[in-house]
Amino acid sequence: MQEYYFANYRLLTDDEISEHESMKRLADFVKPMPYTHTFTLHYGDVGELEEKRTWALSYPMVYETEYFTIHDTGDGWAFVNTLADELRLAEGARNVVLASRDYGELTVWVTERFFDIERNGHVLHTRPSIPLSSSIRAACEAGMVMRDGLPLHASLVEKDGFGVIFLGPSGMGKSTQAKLWEKYLGADFLIGDRPGLRKIDGKWCGFGMPWDGKDAIYRQTSVPVRALVWLEQAKENRIVPMNPVQAMGVMLKQAMMPVWDDMAMDGATALMGVLAEELPMYHLRCLPDEAAARLIYDTICKR
Structure with a gap:
């Protein structure tokens, strides 16, 4: 796993997600610093994505942004991408982030089509990394709030x-x-x-x-x-x-x-x-x- 540090927290990520363009800014946050808590971000099997998405959407929506909806799953939270659904050119692009109740454990499922759209830049234009990284950011920021930040x-x-x-x-x-x-x-x-x-x-x-x-x-x-x-x-x-x-x-x-x-x-x-x-x-x-x-x-x- 890769290690990153910000605000005296540590973020551990699976290698696959660390290499993705959406996470490229983390490359500037590799210098170790003292940390009080650890967040862990895992990369889920894309074959499970539709099942996870359907499961997440079956739970009550508790918040909505331009880019994703948040659902209370009882023992955690689901962040489900919506921007790609609204853009016809992005048909087939999906991503879901599941978080534990305290946001300490995160798992992201994302389609290769989503990767293609971000790389090509013809759909999301000047901010291609938003749909993936904004949901991860929201989960990490919520985790900060749970941990005195x-x-x-x-x-x-x-x-x-x-x-x-x-x-x-x-x-x-x-x-x-x-x-x-x-x-x-x-x-x-x-x-x-x-x-x-x-x-x-x-x-x-x-x-x-x-x-x-x-x-x-x-x-x-x-x-x-x-x-x-x-x-x-x-x-x-x-x-x-x-x-x-x-x-x-x-x-x-x-x-x-x-x-x-x-x-x-x-x-x-x-x-x-x-x-x-x-x-x-x-x-x-x-x-x-x-x-x-x-x-x-x-x-x-x-x-």
Whole structure:
């Protein structure tokens, strides 16, 4: 099996799935790091796929995305690909991911036709690896939440040995702020869309993870986080601290939460409550300019 590491977790995968294009980003996450939990990803026999798919679809659907549906099988979860079903050119393409109840054990079944479509690129266009890796990502992120981790819709930079996490809805400028820090402050842009956040040895740490959005910026790294910044576009730059109740409201919006899983949600909500009390969060109304980046930096450094 192949070993990968992210956010102080270890992922073991069968060799066959590790070689697939959908998993190519994992190649940048092979450097060993201390880990608290292990996820295992197995490659299922394609001859069993239709049986597994039919079986999974017989259970209640508890969540639906553009790319897959999630079904509660009683002792686990099934992630069933839907994007290929909606595209006529993808007829015959199938994949199913089955996860244990705590998401620690994963098995993927996928047709060769699905592989062909991804390689040819004529169906899924600019993001060919999404249907396979997004369901695996969702299962791993749910597993993180079950194990004291918070995957975020955010960007992460490192400057002077500390990290800053930018939060906001899609299109609000998270990557833009990170790039401003990179350009004007000499910061390192660590990940552009889905960092992980965990409390390790009493410190909140931000992590690069192998799944990211349009910027394709991701690194196998970690950094102590000094502050989180909630972004809002405005005609002038202004920053104010947020209280724990306000911070909790932001985290409920920006954490990638397994809303279909009540047990995981209970644990995540408790963890976010601790975070809101311990880690400073600021509300930045800003322009996409150098002054905004320096305003954040000066505010944080005065702490």
